[in-house]
């Protein structure tokens with residue numbers, strides 16, 4: 001089946017790699033090769049992004065816009081966010097746009113972005129350039145990023161946040177992160193792989209010394225991109241190409257590796273290995289130690305609550321009985337009726353207490369919208 005005709009909830013049979021590997025997803029090689037392929041091929045995710053992910057995208061776009069410092073208005077963006085004028089479409093309230101401020105702790109997130117921005121400003125400060133031996137205007141060109149989208153000798157694809165060429169001809173590549181870049185004193189390996197990939201893509205185009213920089217709220221990391229880094233990256237990419245050869249038909253279930261990486265994978269509804277292993281994980285926490293808040297089974301009964309939302313009872317073939325409340329009428333593509341098969345994804349647990357296996361879940365919480373399952377998805381068959 002072609003990827004255009006494939007429906008998000010239909011299990012994938014055969015898959016084929018037709019594009020270079022996505023630099024920002026290379027680390028998935030160590031957790032799930034199928035997801036690496038999905039992300040590299042830009043398959044349509046079956047689950048909506050969370051508000052945190054949406055805000056992260058907005059923040060990233062803002063930081064990218066600072067390539068031209070004169071055409072941004074930080075204070076205006078801050079005001080919009082704090083006023084809640086930027087809204088998020090929520091699965092928990094279909095048809096309604098909710099302000100970010102109603103679903104996320106925007107102020108603390110903005111403080112984090114402010115720290116990144118301060119670091120960027122320090123780098124852009126002319127006196128700092130001077131102290132580094134460069135004079136004002138030493139960065140003579142904001143390189144057209146379209147130039148750096150794919151590798152020529154390695155099957156890599158990606159767009160660095162920022163590429164600068166100094167008057168000496170050296171190239172500096174910068175990647176901004178809104179999350180921490182160091183873990184236990186070491187740079188996050190997935191970010192390092194991404195950064196090296198950008199180094200490769202840029203160095204193939206520019207015959208110059210290439211330095212790499214990662215900027216996050218907890219600090220800054222720098223490295224060069226030279227022969228040693230290139231050899232390491234080449235070995236890694238060659239391994240990827242052996243596992244996912246371009247143009248070959250591959251069985252999705254042979255590539256999938258259910259585990260803790262499934263938790264933030266937006267392709268779960270169409271992954272047969274995940275669907276087969278999750279019911280065991282709900283009971284035994286294996287092979288997924290913290291299973292995503294998904295449940296599926298046959299609808300036993302549907303109840304209308306005074307809030308106008310619905311309460312659904314369902315049973316799973318393995319014997320589990322579950323309740324999902326706060327279900328908006330328009331959340332699914334088909335009517336929710338007794339006897340039908342239903343799949344709920346990205347729910348919220350109704351029982352407090354870490355470590356307990358929940359049997360009660362909810363989608364919308366009208367009394368506390370922030371606590372709703374904004375990225376929920378429901379499929380009925």
Ligand code: SF4
Nearest residue numbers: 032258262265271274
């Ligand atoms: S759901 Fe899990 S096993 Fe399936 S593609 Fe995603 S990460 Fe891989």
